[in-house]
Amino acid sequence: MSKQVFYSSIQQELDRLDEAQVNKRHETVIEGFTDHPSPRAVIGEQEYRIFNSNDYMGFRHHPSLKKAEHEASEKYGTGPGAVRFISGSLKVHRDLEQALAKFHGREEGIIFSSAFAANLAVLFSLITGQSRDSVVNNDTLVVSDELNHRSIIDGIRVANHPKEKRKIFKHLDMTSLAEVLEAGKTTNKRALVVTDGVFSMLGEYQDLGEMRKVIDEYDAQYEQGVLLVVDDAHGVGAFGETGRGTEEVSGGQADVLIGTMGKAFGADGGYVVADKIVIDYLREAAATYIYSNNIAPGTAGAALAAVELLSGAEGKGLLERSRANTKLFKEGLVKVGYEFAADSVHPIQPILIGDAKAAKALSKVLYEAGILVTTISYPVVPAGRDEIRVQISAAHTTEDVEYLVEKCKGAK
Ligand SMILES: Cc1ncc(COP(=O)(O)O)c(C=O)c1O
Known part of the structure; x- marks a missing residue:
């Protein structure tokens, strides 16, 4: 059968990944938690x-989240039923959206099945507009940090925007950002600058205070201004x-802020x-909102409990x-001679090993x-x-952290 030929080409790709030792599919199975x-x-x-x-706050095992999740599924059932424009919004979804907006000091919020889906939605909707009939102008220069998350890269791809209107600036480099905005100001009506807040590989963060200054400087130089979009999933x-x-750490505000409830919020x-x-x-234009289910009511209840805990x-x-x-x-690690790949003040701490084999060992x-x-690697x-x-x-308890330090020390 011809499909066997198709499958054998897939097998070749799996073999290539295995040989290069970069496969991801052999995931550890966790049977439970103590x-x-x-x-x-x-x-x-x-x-x-x-x-x-x-799970930076330890919320996924927190009794208040489990209780809230249970109560919300008792009240609303275990699934959303349908997309929201068809069967309506559950109150727990709206409560969560309003709580998130309040938590971040914004006018309004919208929830998606994931931050990945939220990024696809924001970038597609703000770059391209919703349909052939859309009256939203798409003469947009998109400017992205070179190390942005895959969901941002894919969001820009999904927007299917002309190549000359997609630009990269050097990682965390405000001079490079200013150069890109300068070069694009006469040929684009507006610009959209998009960045991760915290970068998840090294725990570094974009200085949004400095970025805001650059954007504010160029805002008046573009006919329709410059918008700052920040995905702060790890922040x-x-x-x-x-x-x-x-x-909060760097003192600048995004015009559009994207977050996840699947990390520090302990939900999804x-x-x-x-x-x-x-x-x-976004409720009119975002395909991943309009044509895709929202999170389960129990999950929304748990996330709402997380926002309440974080606010107190x-x-x-x-x-x-x-x-x-x-x-x-x-x-503890610096004392015994370890170096860090970046000077992170975030709970992501990258120990620099410098060699793939040594890191694996x-x-x-x-x-x-x-x-x-x-x-x-x-x-x-x-x-x-x-x-x-x-x-x-x-x-983590102090003993947990000391145990880790001790074991790293032993391996030095
Ligand atoms: C910067 C960034 N954005 C988006 C995501 C995706 O988040 P979610 O799991 O909610 O789709 C991640 C998670 O890996 C991330 O690090």
């Missing part, structure tokens, strides 16, 4: 301390004194907060704990000691910059 407050992953007969998760809920993310789904007009437009004293305390754990970890030693971390990072990515959580 109890709160510092849950360990159960794999086979072993328990593992988790240093490779985005929201985890970064800054009160968990407002990169905006993505969101956008912005001026009401932008959100109204408990959230503040957890953020403090996360910072203390991060400091303890970093100081260290992560194996840690795994055998009951610790989960992530090895990141070329091509995700440049050759010679291989790292072990450690992710610190407020759920």
Whole structure:
């Protein structure tokens, strides 16, 4: 059968990935977790301390989230039923959107099945417009940081925008951004600058205060202005004194802010907060909202509980704990001679190993000691910059962090 020929070409690709040792499909299966407050992953007969998760606040095992999830599914059922323009919005979805808008000090919010879906929606809708009949002008210059997340890259691809209107600026480089905006100002009506807030490989962040200054300078030079779009998936809920993310740390505001509820919020789904007009437009133009189910009501209930916790004293305390754990970890490693691939103040802490084999060997030693971390090698990072990515959580105890430091020390 001809389909066997098709399959054999797929098999060749799988073989290539296996040979290059860059495959991803052999995922670890976690059978369960031990109890709160510092849950360990159960794999086979072993328990593992988790240093490779985005659950920065430890919310996914928090009793308040589990209770809220349960109550919302009791009240609304386990699934959304249909897309919202067909069967209506559940109140828990609207409550969550309003809570997220309030949390970030914005007029309105909209939730998506994921931040990936939110990025596709925002970029497609704001770059291209919704349909052939759309009256939204698409004479837009799109300017993107060279290390932006895959969902931003794909969002720009989906918009199918002419190549000459898609530009990259050098990673975290405001001079480069200004040069791109300068070059495009006479041939484009408006510009859209898009960036990650926190960059997940190294824990570095875009200085939104500095970026805002550049954008404000060029705003008046484009007929329809310059819009700043920030995806702060790793920042929201985890970064800054009160968990407002990169905006809080670097002091600049996005016009359109994208976040996820699948990391620090301990739930799932993505969101956008912005001026009401932008959100109204997304409800009309965003295909991943209009034609795709929203998150389950239980998930929305859990996320709402996370926003409430983050807005109160408990959230503040957890953020403090996360910072203390991060400091303890970093100081412990520096003392024994480890270097970091970037000077991150975020709970993402990249230990520079510099060689793929050595990085794999260290992560194996840690795994055998009951610790989960992530090895990141070329091509995700440049050759010679291989790292072990450690992710610190407020759920870690001091003993957890000291244990990790001790094991890294032993492997030096
Ligand atoms: C910057 C960034 N944006 C978007 C996402 C996707 O988030 P979600 O899992 O909600 O789709 C991630 C997660 O990997 C991310 O790091």
